[in-house]
Amino acid sequence: MHANSSSIVSRQTEAHAQLQAVVARHIAHPFRKPVTAYNRAAFEQGLAAWQASGNKPLILDAGCGVGLSTLHLATQFPDHFVIGVDQSADRIARNTQWSGEMPDNFTWVRADLVDYWRLLLQEKIHPVRHYILYPNPWPKIGHLARRWHGHAVFPAIVALGGVLECRSNWQIYIDEFAAALTQVSGIPTHCESFVAEQPITPFERKYRDSGHALWRCRIRLPQTDAAFAAAFRATV
Template sequence: MHPTASRPVHSNQSGPHPALERTVRRHLAHPFRRPPAAHAREAFARLVERADGRPWILDSACGTGESTARLAQRHPEAWVVGIDRSEERLSRGRRKLAAALPGNAILLRTDAPDLWHLMAEAGWCVACHYLLYPNPWPKAEHLGRRWHGHPRFADLLRLGGRLELRTNWPVYAQEFAHALQVAGHAATLGVVAAPETEPISPFERKYALSGHTLWRLQAQLPGAPARPGAERQAGNTPVDR
């Protein structure tokens, strides 16, 4: 076995969670009222300082930020924001990337859902949103910790833009597609051609070496109108990879 080989995902789920639709409908009907953490407000303030009309691209759960750097290289016309809640991972990434981190890349230590909420409440939209962490919380009892089972899933939808999720666990992609359908949005689900010339994330590189199938979900989200009194960030128009 290759030294960097990865094991397949092990889960006590063989298909989409039976409580998925009920969970999504509940969260869409009842907004999450817990205030965002202080570090999320600080992270959002950093984005406000950078706002200059360029599009925003999010790389949620970016880990060390390697994927953020690659996306920033591909989209020099946009601000590419890597979000991770681990300062240790981000610090390790900054040391590793050093001068290779493009000037349009921003790495933020915070909880992504809280930042989504603050951006959505301010009426901001994103051009693209990447969810590249491949298999979050594969145990059935952790449905509520997956992005589509999270109470702030509605805020992710409000940000709009082209959404792309990648995973080596097909159930995760299937669940996300169904959650989007429940919310009234269509999605396409397919397989990333292997190997890609330049994988976006280190996960993809590892899974390609391990012979795993890499699934890709894509959707175009319209976003939501700004709330009364909110100022929509100008210049946030979709861009293609």
């Protein structure tokens, strides 16, 4: 990717006015969309690869795109196992721009994250680290429900626990994500700027080289108590 990325343009200039109400509704009303057979099979595929590794501490690379971030995370955490999930077979199959030996502690899975997150929770599988890197920002004011923190699955993401990190080149997205995390978890979470000295995704490199500010929020979530987890397992 060349360093010519345009900045995000939106009529929205601050966190969405309806964010708190939307998150509260999703907490109160469990998400009951049925899991598809295809996504369940994909989940089992990833689960088998992880189990073959000896059930190492698990890292989830949610929305891994071409998978470069998965490889970087697997290299950075050699004693863990990384599952990179993306809904596009085309993206996963592309050139990852990786040079050198491939790590052996990862797998890529083509699946819908909405189902994958809920299946992890149903099986009581809690990643120790969980990355959501440069999701589609959906910058129009009417797009709140398409952003992960505005989606009905968001409470299940939080219920998975572990160290959760989201990154974007749109500050409003991270401001909202952090506010939603605080609302669901009760743990104060904040947006912060950072410098990607060693970018781990193609978008991260492109945005940095295009002069964009980069933003992230990070939180260490506890293992959820049995009652909270059970409520979200019931949504699958």
